[in-house]
Every structure is written in C-alpha cells, then in structure tokens.
Amino acid sequence: MALLEVSGLRKTFGSIVAVEEISFSVEKGEVFTIIGPNGAGKTTTLEMIEGLQKPDQGEIRISGMNWSQHSAEMKQLIGVQPQSSALFDNLNVYENLDVFASFYKKSRSINEIMELINLTEHRKKRVSSLSGGQKQRLAVGLALVNDPELLFLDEPTTGLDPQARRNLWDIVLKLKEMGKTTILTTHYMEEADKLSDRVCIVDQGKVVAINTPKKLIEQLSQEREVQLTLSSGIEEIRALKSAIETHPATTKIRMDQNKLTFSTFRPEETLYEVFKFTTENHLEVEQIRLQDMSLEDVFIAFTGKEWRD
Numbered sequence: 001m002a003l004l005e006v007s008g009l010r011k012t013f014g015s016i017v018a019v020e021e022i023s024f025s026v027e028k029g030e031v032f033t034i035i036g037p038n039g040a041g042k043t044t045t046l047e048m049i050e051g052l053q054k055p056d057q058g059e060i061r062i063s064g065m066n067w068s069q070h071s072a073e074m075k076q077l078i079g080v081q082p083q084s085s086a087l088f089d090n091l092n093v094y095e096n097l098d099v100f101a102s103f104y105k106k107s108r109s110i111n112e113i114m115e116l117i118n119l120t121e122h123r124k125k126r127v128s129s130l131s132g133g134q135k136q137r138l139a140v141g142l143a144l145v146n147d148p149e150l151l152f153l154d155e156p157t158t159g160l161d162p163q164a165r166r167n168l169w170d171i172v173l174k175l176k177e178m179g180k181t182t183i184l185t186t187h188y189m190e191e192a193d194k195l196s197d198r199v200c201i202v203d204q205g206k207v208v209a210i211n212t213p214k215k216l217i218e219q220l221s222q223e224r225e226v227q228l229t230l231s232s233g234i235e236e237i238r239a240l241k242s243a244i245e246t247h248p249a250t251t252k253i254r255m256d257q258n259k260l261t262f263s264t265f266r267p268e269e270t271l272y273e274v275f276k277f278t279t280e281n282h283l284e285v286e287q288i289r290l291q292d293m294s295l296e297d298v299f300i301a302f303t304g305k306e307w308r309d
C-alpha cells in the first residue's frame, strides 16, 4: 500500500476550477515534487491532502486512512511546514519548537530537531533576529515536532540565497535517509531535479506528467528542440510556423516574435522542410540551434509555459 493515495481530486471556488482532476500515489521514503505554473492548483492540492480544505470530489488516503474518519490519527502522521509569518517572533528557536511540540501527543526531541535543522548554536536567538534561511529551517523544524512520516514543504526555499537553499536541500536529504516521505513544491527546477525521486507536473488543475526526473527527460530525449531565429516579417514567420506545425514529427511549437521554438522526433526531416520553406518563400534564417532536453524543457513541453525562478 502506498503511504499516500490521491484519486480524482477536484476543487472549485465559485466558477474557478482550482483543481480539476488530480490523482497520484506516493511511496514511503520518496521525495515527491509537484511543479507547475502559477495558479496550476499546487497549493490547493496540498491543502486538501493536509486536511485544511475539503475536496468537492475525490479521495485522499494516508496509510489507508481518510480525513472524515481518522482525522486525529492522520494529524499525528503528517508534518506541515508553516509560513514563516506563523513563527512567534518574540520567542527564541527552542521556545518556538517547544510551543509547537505541545500541540501533539507524540513529539521528537527538540535538541535532535535543532541539530537536524542546524540551529543548535542559535537556540537562544529570537525569531526576529534570524536570517531568512534560518527562519525557513525553523519552519521545517516545526513541521518535524511530531516526528511525522509524511512531510509537506510548500516552496521552502523561495526567496532564499543559493547557499541557504542548499542548506535546506541537505535537510530534505537527511530526512530521506531517515526514511521520511516528503511532498515538496518548488519554483526551482534544479531543486526538483536534485531532490526528487519523482516529479509531478501539474497544469490547469490536472496532472500532465509524472515520473522520475531522469525518465521525464528520457521520455522527451528522442525529441530534439530546435530554436530558429528569423529576420523576416511576422506574417511570413507565422506561415512557417503553420508549415512546421503540420509536419507529423513536430510535437510542440511556439512563436516568440521572430523566434520559433519547436520539438521534433525527426530533426533532419523537419529541418529539411524548414529550409525548403524558407528558400522557396525567401525567409532569412538568422540563427538555428538544436538542443538536448533538460527538466526545464520537459516542463515547457508539457505545459507550454516558460519556467520562472
């Protein structure tokens, strides 16, 4: 049995469909990362799994239990990283952990948590005097006070500098070594790539791809991405776009002013068509680039949207 099973989740707010149909399962010990463009439904999905929002439809099971029947047991099993703003500013690191631990029946040693989040030497510092990275680590620590099996980290590294971000990655990896399971969301592709056992790409409230970062990249690596920069008029470039679009080997295409970016299973064949078209119609090709796929390309290929850090 998977530790977490989510099937057919749907959530609307009035006429807004925040989550249309989301299903996945997560095995014990995995780091499972949900990525997607702004407004894709990631936070709503997490909040439904955490029991903070009720789905309109669908089922959530954690260790086989559901929120309507086993709420108390499930709260002991999960750890949710609070927003930094939920920390008590006037209390020190130790006191914050102590207050949160008092909410639970079972708790992990506070000294151990401080070691894990690397804040032992700052135990007496008030939250108001911690750096952004230290606050984020404390927020992760607060999610650990009940020694949860399943941890939810919603964009834990947003706004942190690269070093602080790496410190947080170390914590996630240590938790993995301890056999914990983490559901992560992030805006950083490198983070998804480095930490995740599997990545789930969500767009417009639906899962569009789910696999290991390596497999997701391999899945597309038979494809090549071609970037074509032209110095012709927009109408002519549009005509070329239509010609490429109708080629059977083309999977995705987008146009950004005088640049066409497309993916193809048979680059030689598609490029032959491209040059035939540009020669016959007197289009000038300024630059052409052929690229291998990265996790970022996978994201763009599945969602049609640019990734942003």
Ligand SMILES: Nc1ncnc2c1ncn2[C@@H]1O[C@H](COP(=O)(O)OP(=O)(O)OP(=O)(O)O)[C@@H](O)[C@H]1O
Pocket (backbone or CB within 6 Å): 013, 016, 017, 018, 019, 036, 037, 038, 039, 040, 041, 042, 043, 044, 045
């Ligand atoms: N309480 C709410 N009331 C109305 N609309 C909401 C509410 N919560 C979320 N939405 C809408 O539902 C959609 C999904 O939002 P959600 O926050 O889940 O997306 P997200 O993928 O987490 O986005 P981001 O990356 O920007 O955090 C958005 O269109 C959002 O505006």
